[in-house]
Amino acid sequence: MWMRIGNFLITLILHSPLHGMMSRRTLVIEYEGSRSGKAFAVPANYAEEGSDFLVSTSYERTWWRNFRTPHPASLIVRGRRMPVLGTSFTKADQVVPLLKRYVQKIPQAAHYFGIALMDDGSPCREDLVHASKERIMVRFEVQQRAGGE
Secondary structure, three states, rough: HHHHHHHHHHHHHHOHHHHHHHHOEEEEEEOOOOOOOEEEEEEEOOOOOOOOEEEEEEEOOOOOHHHHEEEEEEEEEOOOEEEEEEEEEEHHHHHHHHHHHHHHHHHOHHHHOOOEEEEOEEEEEHHHHHOOOOEEEEEEEEEOOOOHH
């Protein structure tokens, strides 16, 4: 219950003019359930990679299952809504390189994932492989809006 209340409050802040206090590393994923058709809004930490957004989550969460195949969604990022196509990755050979890029973009996240950083700042390969067994990576690709916006 507390997690739902916390997610609700984070989502509320990220939709408000106060988003600046959190939106540097947190976004909101808005999507329709692939089976239920219900609308959902989930806050998540992210790393930007070009025009794409990388999100890491755990198997304990279930929202990522809606993106097993490419699925449309919207992201609220820094107060702006953008249409995206999300795809989740669960296999280690897919998760490891995405998680590596995530940690390279946000080195502070390495500790959270149990990944040591080498002297040159790169994530330890063995730790990435271990973390990939517990993590799912979701890539959100920004879609062009109708009319070239």
